[in-house]
Amino acid sequence: MSRIWNFSAGPAVLPAEVLEQVKDELLDWHGAGCGVMEMSHRGKEFTAVIEAAEADLRELMGIPASYKVLFLQGGATQQFAQLPMNLLPAGDSADYLVTGSWSKKAIKEAQHVAEGIASVRKAGSTEAAGFTRNLDAGDISIDPNAAYLHLCTNETIHGIELDCSRLPQTSVPIVADMSSHILSRPIDVSRYAMIYAGAQKNIGPSGVTLVIVREDLLGKAWKTIPSVMDYAVMAENGSMLNTPPTFAIYVSGLVFQWLKRRGGLVEVEKANKHKAELLYACIDESEGFYVNPVRELDRSRMNVPFMLADAALDAAFLSESKAAGLASLKGHKSVGGMRASIYNAMPTDGVRALVEFMQDFRKRNA
């Protein structure tokens, strides 16, 4: 078997050692005589799996006991609707920051489901500036009575990241979509009222969605909300009002164990910082051959979009990089150019291979 260097934005590369373990246990988990996919979610075996996943995640992220951890379905896109249905009481208003495609989708969906029920207000946007940076304090006007302030702390398509040390100063509860950089660095969970993330970047297979929500915010859901969408109901039922996506939760749990073996998020962050520095240095030292348009302070360590100054070379770059074993480098269609997603599971060697290819390609085509 020959594994490629997989720069897909998501579903994305998973740690090979996690996949080897999944493979070993696929038909017989820990002597149970069947795989995790085939087990009742109510049995003691799967109960142990989901409880370990939650405990390991709590340890990795330092999640306070006052927060509930939920394993849900539907992806971040379902959360765009589910969030206001849970945390925005009828007649109230919520604020949204728009810093890229995903936060723009989030506000649009919230406005759609809340129409005629509650207000959803844009509190700042960098769209006019082409989504090349985070909002600065002066660009934001927060309604102090807002039920919450929503933001996306890593814009996967535009490659913009916001660390929790730079969150807006406000007493309004902050809700963050962290889909594409969760678990890539330590954060202070207590700065957030709620965090959510689709799994398919840094957690596990697509089909499971993580919600971390402060307990005191629950119980305000819209009266006719579907039961599976009600955070309070799901919290009461340990994410198991109905059958959860058991296999996806199991694989996610193995990823959490892998992160712990790597030394936790402090060590993981060091590796991610190093990988991002290698790649951005290659871009910045290319004398304009490669360009990343994001303000340096706001550059994502996870998703690195870059353009070739001469777009006529795009096709050659893509076919030659693919032939060199570097896959899924094509940029999102809304942005064009290239994008390298270098999540936790992308080894430094993969980034080195990419940098070497980029330097060589530049030499041959500059």
Place this chain on the structure above:
Amino acid sequence: MSRIWNFSAGPAVLPAEVLEQVKDELLDWHGAGCGVMEMSHRGKEFTAVIEAAEADLRELMGIPASYKVLFLQGGATQQFAQLPMNLLPAGDSADYLVTGSWSKKAIKEAQHVAEGIASVRKAGSTEAAGFTRNLDAGDISIDPNAAYLHLCTNETIHGIELDCSRLPQTSVPIVADMSSHILSRPIDVSRYAMIYAGAQKNIGPSGVTLVIVREDLLGKAWKTIPSVMDYAVMAENGSMLNTPPTFAIYVSGLVFQWLKRRGGLVEVEKANKHKAELLYACIDESEGFYVNPVRELDRSRMNVPFMLADAALDAAFLSESKAAGLASLKGHKSVGGMRASIYNAMPTDGVRALVEFMQDFRKRNA
């Protein structure tokens, strides 16, 4: 590795040859250099996977071209809410038949989400009779103006099955929850306006939900429905408005291929009929030692609940059957006793092993 005979009601046993293939392809699918879990859902590889899954399912079930096939998330429980949100216009009314725990949950959830919006009406129930049979024609009063008639064609907990040849005679569109017997026998899809099923019994891993819906019924969704819950939106986007549960869809597709290799649903039905006959014969010939309370005509071929006349023997039955490699035979807590779920992936040899154990246990304890 030693595989048990797994009688779990769901998540349930999967075909060993499918799991072996998943194992082989886990880190490298068809030479792609990565597994299906790690691929972009927008790439040509996964597009081929989901298109093949749909085509094979259409062939197996004989789904007419006028029906859309959707791979969704949230399980049948989410469909209990999503169905009225899509097919029950505000101010209209829908009819429900209640023949067991699942159809009872379905009406309860529909009433919950439709409160103040539309009417949800019980058109018949066997609850007073302890959910031991299907409704007969005389027990049902259908509102001819109902938007749809909902029923559950296999009640997993009570072990009651309804073949499409015995559907109520009505011009009202019929919507069926087939979670626990889909693909177990040929059916006439055109008798249904919509069919839905959680995957974790006869399709694949939990986390993917199948919806088969007649195209002309789409476009009536409630105005503020979450986008991911709108069948029409999902149909327009080939089930990929957002990232679908890719791995679960892939495994489901392998199960569809396995069913085709077995000769399709006609052959699968023969095997299922034979397995059910073996088990019911063992119960009926036990001179009251084992009892199945369901009317013979309505007995499920998939889920076979049975009680020991002497409930004091339950614990011994469970521990001894487990020691004999027969797992997950404990009945649902709401019913008690035992339940053997004998889905497509349960080999005849597994049922034979169970029957032999039951006969031997009876001999020793009668």
